[in-house]
Amino acid sequence: MDSQQFREFGKAMVDYIANYSDTIRERKVLTSVEPGYLEKLIPGEAPQFGEKWQDVLRDVERVIMPGVTHWHSPNFHAYCPTANSFPAVVGEMLSAGIGCVGFNWEASPACTELEVMMMNWLGKLLHLPEEFLNCAGGNGGGVIQGSASESTLIALLTAKEKMVRTFKQKHPDMTENDIKGKLVAYTSDQANSSVEKAGILGSMKMRLLPADSDCILRGETLKKAIEEDRKKGLIPCYVVATLGTTGTCAFDNLEELGPICNEEDLWLHIDAAYAGSAFACPEYQHYMKGVKYATSFNFNPHKWLLVNSDCSALWVKNSKHLVDTFAVDRIYLKHKHEGVMPDYRHWQISLGRRFRALKLWFVMRIYGVEGIQKHIRTQIGLANYFEELVENDKRFEVSTKKLGLVCFRIKGKNILTEKLQQLLTERKNIYCIPCYFREKYVIRFVVCSRLTLKDDIDYAWNEICSQTAQVFEMDKNNCLEGPPAKKLKFEEDVLNNNAEIVED
Numbered sequence: 001m002d003s004q005q006f007r008e009f010g011k012a013m014v015d016y017i018a019n020y021s022d023t024i025r026e027r028k029v030l031t032s033v034e035p036g037y038l039e040k041l042i043p044g045e046a047p048q049f050g051e052k053w054q055d056v057l058r059d060v061e062r063v064i065m066p067g068v069t070h071w072h073s074p075n076f077h078a079y080c081p082t083a084n085s086f087p088a089v090v091g092e093m094l095s096a097g098i099g100c101v102g103f104n105w106e107a108s109p110a111c112t113e114l115e116v117m118m119m120n121w122l123g124k125l126l127h128l129p130e131e132f133l134n135c136a137g138g139n140g141g142g143v144i145q146g147s148a149s150e151s152t153l154i155a156l157l158t159a160k161e162k163m164v165r166t167f168k169q170k171h172p173d174m175t176e177n178d179i180k181g182k183l184v185a186y187t188s189d190q191a192n193s194s195v196e197k198a199g200i201l202g203s204m205k206m207r208l209l210p211a212d213s214d215c216i217l218r219g220e221t222l223k224k225a226i227e228e229d230r231k232k233g234l235i236p237c238y239v240v241a242t243l244g245t246t247g248t249c250a251f252d253n254l255e256e257l258g259p260i261c262n263e264e265d266l267w268l269h270i271d272a273a274y275a276g277s278a279f280a281c282p283e284y285q286h287y288m289k290g291v292k293y294a295t296s297f298n299f300n301p302h303k304w305l306l307v308n309s310d311c312s313a314l315w316v317k318n319s320k321h322l323v324d325t326f327a328v329d330r331i332y333l334k335h336k337h338e339g340v341m342p343d344y345r346h347w348q349i350s351l352g353r354r355f356r357a358l359k360l361w362f363v364m365r366i367y368g369v370e371g372i373q374k375h376i377r378t379q380i381g382l383a384n385y386f387e388e389l390v391e392n393d394k395r396f397e398v399s400t401k402k403l404g405l406v407c408f409r410i411k412g413k414n415i416l417t418e419k420l421q422q423l424l425t426e427r428k429n430i431y432c433i434p435c436y437f438r439e440k441y442v443i444r445f446v447v448c449s450r451l452t453l454k455d456d457i458d459y460a461w462n463e464i465c466s467q468t469a470q471v472f473e474m475d476k477n478n479c480l481e482g483p484p485a486k487k488l489k490f491e492e493d494v495l496n497n498n499a500e501i502v503e504d
Helices: 003-022 053-067 086-098 109-125 148-170 176-180 193-201 219-231 254-264 275-280 282-288 319-326 357-391 414-427 454-476 492-496
Strands: 141-145 183-188 205-209 235-242 267-271 296-299 312-316 396-402 405-410 433-437 440-446 487-489 500-502
Touching: 003 053, 003 086, 086 357, 109 141, 109 312, 109 357, 141 148, 148 176, 148 183, 148 193, 148 235, 148 267, 148 296, 148 312, 148 319, 183 193, 183 219, 193 205, 193 235, 205 219, 219 235, 219 254, 235 254, 254 267, 275 282, 275 296, 275 357, 312 319, 357 396, 357 405, 357 440, 357 454, 396 440, 405 414, 414 433, 414 440, 414 454
Parallel strands: 183 205, 183 235, 235 267, 267 296
Antiparallel strands: 141 312, 296 312, 396 405, 405 440, 433 440
């Protein structure tokens, strides 16, 4: 493919992507394909001779789109948002076109220096403590990782090596293996599965501590666990606090956890993967109260800040601990400007890295702080609107609501909400996922797509209401299975949003 063909193909693909975005509402949010569908559509071996790009582009619709879950559909309300915007797409194009590998400053100075600046821009936007910024005169700084999962693991591995060095100085008779075998980490039982996975990959016992009735990890719970483990001869090392849990968007109490971690000399990592973007708005920064106690902080601009994946922002107060953990030098990696700017290969697991700061730069310049804040506020406003719809319908109850997430359920026994979730998923018109809150089965409704409008919320609500009527009819006719917790009083007004709950 020469440059002229690239121009033609690239322009055609831009048109395709723009059209996909404009018409995405016309597609079912979930697919109807079965496992193995794709092998029936393409040959089992690569073509012997090159094909025309026009044929390849045509096959995107024939082969790929039938198997795509449309995460950016306004009818996608599952999991958390995955960010998307046209400036970010263009930034990805330029990154791919330049194609540098920015493992150190000399490998591509712009790749390193733009990342330093963008992490400072982001940190200031969120009003992080200055110790986390590259421009504060200390050892703090930020780096772009691939995911919150990577950031949690990187912080764990760094905390592990730091604790081994510290403990060995106090107890020189102990070997590194002896110390590592006694290390223990702590997090909430509401934390993302990636936190538990970090413990597995980092060979550190990860204790999942019980959150309170509001899904919040409290200081007294952590303190008790630390005391128990010290009595057993274990070595507390690492704590992960979540700001915006996956299930219900709960916020762990940093003002209680932080002082304990500082007193006990434990590494406190904050995972704010989804909710961190909301801190761009001053009215939501109170959720960060206590962040000053953290050793590291992470959130994902690729979740809610309009930057396409992958772009996970990690800050540390002392980057020296990262370098001490991950630095492996070879003569071919050295350069005369070492120490002046970060060599990001020492701040991560992999050596190679893409020019990810470009898409962040494009988004922040083209949207501006005002545009980013407007996006966050608009989506939270749509979630507030959905919450009002639920609360005004006597058949339902809101279990919890934070930022762009509303957890709701049909009043009564769990089987009613379970059946509603099943019907919604089978119809594929909207997509939500469930979780448990206070032992009740609830449906999570998240405003995810940047394209979502009030009309899309109305569409989703009408879909929910129509299928709820089906659920009530099935329950009335004893077609549902499940242990009865409460009974619904079925009268004429049941299907008119006036169902009442009576004790069995």
